[in-house]
Structures are given as structure tokens and as C-alpha cells.
Amino acid sequence: MVNLASTYWNQGRWKEAEELNVQAMEMRKRVLGEEHPSTLTSMANLALTYWNQGRWKEAEELEVQVMETRKRVLREGHLDTLTSMNNLALTYGNQGRWRDAEELEVQATETRKRVLREKHPDTLASMGNLALTYKDQGRWKKAEELEVQVMKTRKRVLGEEHLDTLTSINNLASTYGN
Structure with a gap:
């Protein structure tokens, strides 16, 4: 069910994906319990x-x-918890x-x-998401500082032509444009 829902999701067939995701979530709650990692994944899906x-x-x-x-079951530093925060x-x-977005992004960034x-x-x-939030708030200098840091690190770690590096360059250029 989850795999078929994912296929519908990837095809943009939101209503069908939603129906299967609701069924999978309800079944997992009933069989595995509300705090089981698989149940939480179904809820996140x-x-x-909806998003x-x-x-x-x-x-x-x-x-x-x-x-x-x-946060309660896996703790704040768990990768799934951090994904949920983002x-x-x-x-x-x-x-x-x-402000709400910034608060969570700062917390997730520092924990990561x-x-x-x-x-x-x-x-x-x-860090890139936080920079975008700063841009949305018109806080160009803070956005620029983070974007420069992300871009330089991605160039060094991933290489100059990696898609994430190029996205960072584009985001920084956009900030300079603003």
C-alpha cells in the first residue's frame, strides 16, 4: 500500500496517494501503535x-x-526527528x-x-533552508552569510559541478540580486 501510494505521489496523483496513505496510517496505528516508527512514517507521508x-x-x-x-520516542538528535522539524x-x-520556521530551522541546523x-x-x-527563510524575511545579510558558507562547503565536499553546489550558487546570486 505504501509503495503504491508512493508511486501515485511521484505521478502527482495526490487524491489516490492520500487515500492509500490514510489507510496505511490507520492500519499501522491499529496494528503497530501510534508511536511506532512505521506509523510515524505513514503520518509524515x-x-x-497534504503539503x-x-x-x-x-x-x-x-x-x-x-x-x-x-522527539519523545527517538530523541531530538535522531535523523527522523530532524527531518520532521525541517x-x-x-x-x-x-x-x-x-519566525516559527526560523526557530525550527535554527534548532535543526544546530542539532545537525x-x-x-x-x-x-x-x-x-x-543551513540552506534557514538562509531561504532569512531571505523571505528580507534579512539579506544573514542569508548571504549562510549561503556563502553553504556554497563554499559544498564546493569543497561535493565539487563545483554538483547539483547541490550549483543550487547554492544560484541561491547566493539571487540574494545578491535582491
Whole structure:
């Protein structure tokens, strides 16, 4: 069910993906319990399906639940917990809730730096997301500082032609343009 839902999701067939994700989530809650990692993954998948449909409030409700449960069960430094924090931050950003997004992104970035180190792709992605939030707030200097750091690290770690490096260059150019 989850694999078929993922296939629908990748095809942009949101309603069909949603229906299967709801069924999988409900079954996992019943069979595995509400705090089981697979149940939480199903909830996160459903939240992402809502997210792709622009249903921010429904996505947010599930993401908060998943993040809080993962913090309690897996702890704050667990990779799944950090992913949940980033997903919720992106949802806040799409709702124009920049301060809420920034707070979570700072927390996720600092935790990833501590757990994964600064050169890790997930840490750099968190830093890039935080820079985008700063841009959305019109805080160009803070955005620039982070984007320069992300770009330089990606060049050194991933190489000059890696897609993530090129994205960093583009983001920095956009900030300079603003």
C-alpha cells in the first residue's frame, strides 16, 4: 500500500496517494501503535501529500504530531526527528510564518551540526533552508552569510559541478540580486 501510494505521489496523483496513505496510517496505528516508527512514517507521508496539495493546516497538524512524538520516542538528535522539524519548518514558511520556521530551522541546523557535523549534506540543506527563510524575511545579510558558507562547503565536499553546489550558487546570486 505504501509503495503504491508512493508511486501515485511521484505521478502527482495526490487524491489516490492520500487515500492509500490514510489507510496505511490507520492500519499501522491499529496494528503497530501510534508511536511506532512505521506509523510515524505513514503520518509524515500523509502530511507531505497534504503539503503537495497546498493543504497547509492539515499538513501542519500531522507534522507537529509526528515531530513531537519522534522527539519523545527517538530523541531530538535522531535523523527522523530532524527531518520532521525541517518538514514542519517548510510548512510554516509556506504559511508565511517566518519566525516559527526560523526557530525550527535554527534548532535543526544546530542539532545537525552537532550530530552529523557541518559538512554533512543534511546539515548543509538545513543551513540552506534557514538562509531561504532569512531571505523571505528580507534579512539579506544573514542569508548571504549562510549561503556563502553553504556554497563554499559544498564546493569543497561535493565539487563545483554538483547539483547541490550549483543550487547554492544560484541561491547566493539571487540574494545578491535582491
